[in-house]
Amino acid sequence: MSTHGPDDAAAAPREKKTRRGAGGITLRDVAKLAGVAPITASRALNTPSAVSPEVLQRVREAVERTGYVPNMLAGGLASNKSRLVAAVVPTIAGPVFLETVQALTEALAERGYQLMLGQSGYRDSREDALLETIIGRRPDGVVLTGIMRSPEGRRRLLASGIPVVETWDLTPTPIDMLVGFSHEKIGAEVAAYLHRRGCRRVATISGDDERALRRHRAFSDAAVKLGMALRGENKVPSVVVPAPTTLGSGRRGVADLLAGHPDIDAVFCSSDLLALGVLTEAQARGIRIPEQLAVVGLGDLSFAADLHPALTTVRIDGTTIGRTAAQFIIDRAEGRPVASPIHDVGFTIVERGSA
Amino acid sequence: MSTHGPDDAAAAPREKKTRRGAGGITLRDVAKLAGVAPITASRALNTPSAVSPEVLQRVREAVERTGYVPNMLAGGLASNKSRLVAAVVPTIAGPVFLETVQALTEALAERGYQLMLGQSGYRDSREDALLETIIGRRPDGVVLTGIMRSPEGRRRLLASGIPVVETWDLTPTPIDMLVGFSHEKIGAEVAAYLHRRGCRRVATISGDDERALRRHRAFSDAAVKLGMALRGENKVPSVVVPAPTTLGSGRRGVADLLAGHPDIDAVFCSSDLLALGVLTEAQARGIRIPEQLAVVGLGDLSFAADLHPALTTVRIDGTTIGRTAAQFIIDRAEGRPVASPIHDVGFTIVERGSA
């Protein structure tokens, strides 16, 4: 406004340029109603102990009367804390990560944090795009299922400064924090377990995701060392099926296995669903479990214990993973240092009827 | 600043009070680097067609060089569009809603929206608290699995003005939009189906959630009308198990049922997992399916078709529900009217070996 127009010198100061005014109740309205400054109303809601009981009372009444709901977008922008945590899973369709996601959601909700869910697919391509939209929300933390392999992704995440928890795997060089277990150790221990149970011709059915393949490899190597492979072979028979794994691929997998190697006496499946498929196919063919064929699954899903025969499987404590990840993120978000940011939750071989 | 201090009249204007400065790259930095005003950089990113190709180029380079990631909290606050959609499920642990959540996540991601996940539990109590935190995020839409029963919840949602899609159910009076199917119709049609197959002594195993119980009731009523209940009885035998349902509760459920009513010839289960439990128990007891006992599940989960015998079940197209809900929300968010905001996706009885 470089020149004054001809209008009266005492003209009312040009009225406030009001914008889209979402129309909603704001903290200002509440404060006005309670007869205090907005910041005081803010304190009454966020740090009740910092205001007088009388003011607290008045503000609460005003909130009640107006039905005010704080705008956390605005709050997050101002305070640089979004109270949002992003989780990235390959797919939510496979039941494997559910327990982790559920525990994560609950543990976060208890502390006033919300979960944003992203699916990366089992191929890496979408992960980078997903990362961009996640970082754009300025979450207080990111939980990854599996470790981030793409160097580009690691860089972005690191650069963003957002606390990151990688899960469901172990690496000496996590981006930031880690809650997981060793897939290699699982493979080796299952092989040893089957060996102790007297199995000598073992095989695997494995999803084609990277972690399952690593379990398979470790299993195969250990089995060879224990003399459970065909003489002269340096690996055990195996079928790879596309992730996410299903009962159907388990049935077909064991059928393929049996066609090529009728003499196998044990199968290590990369998921309980696959194992259920093996049990199903065995039942259909009249193969006795575990006498003719021992079966080991992975996941200890809710149905494993109640199957007939009950499924021997590798239990991963997804709940602990989820809760620990939540704790790590919240500690960081609230400025508490995380003592030991690498946590191995281990695993358990749950011995049941099928092996 | 009511009085001027004694400082020099020509004093430098007291330097900007810099705040927590998250330190990140902002649109300003990008704009400066590109030699344009922030708003121009904003336009280059959001409406590329509104700036000259030359400017577009320079801005893109600046983004590239700086690794700038837009702050969507700030954008959302300014534009009143968060590009966030909230989904509320009873629990993510039951595999029933997974397909819907997955489709929803994907359909939203394709259009640049993110999903926030909330678990309400099967009891209503947590739903209200959840609603508050959801509304606080000012999402562009809310997807509810099941219809909102609490009047308080309906009021809040309505008052918030946020587009709402209720799913997995049908009601003539939705809060806003609806994508679902009739649980009553399912109950009635399954009863008719079993009657056609010659069953005359039917029973149910049902989760204790509200929708499952409605299916049970409709099934029972229809069965009575068709003469499939004991003479003089106005309902069919039934066992209610806690939600979420499991294979184990299916096994125990059918055991209970058989103990009280050894003559039943068909069981309608409120989930495929329950049905799998019935199949398992039957196998353990040597009961022939479907000759001695017909079994019908619900959900058509991935394993249903590959079971032995294959499971006859009610298929709900969760993917269509999810995609349609996403479409509804996005249409609303982008100002397009939703032609018919109530969509019945129906269901299919998938006839397989178990009934």
Add this chain to the structure above:
DNA sequence: ATGAAAGCGCTAACAG
């Protein structure tokens, strides 16, 4: 096609 100003709703910083 580009820019200046204003402000979305909230909270950090600094007084009183």
Add this chain to the structure above:
DNA sequence: CTGTTAGCGCTTTCAT
């Protein structure tokens, strides 16, 4: 314990 002021980083409005 309460208030004033100045932004958080972006986009709308209005002008050019």
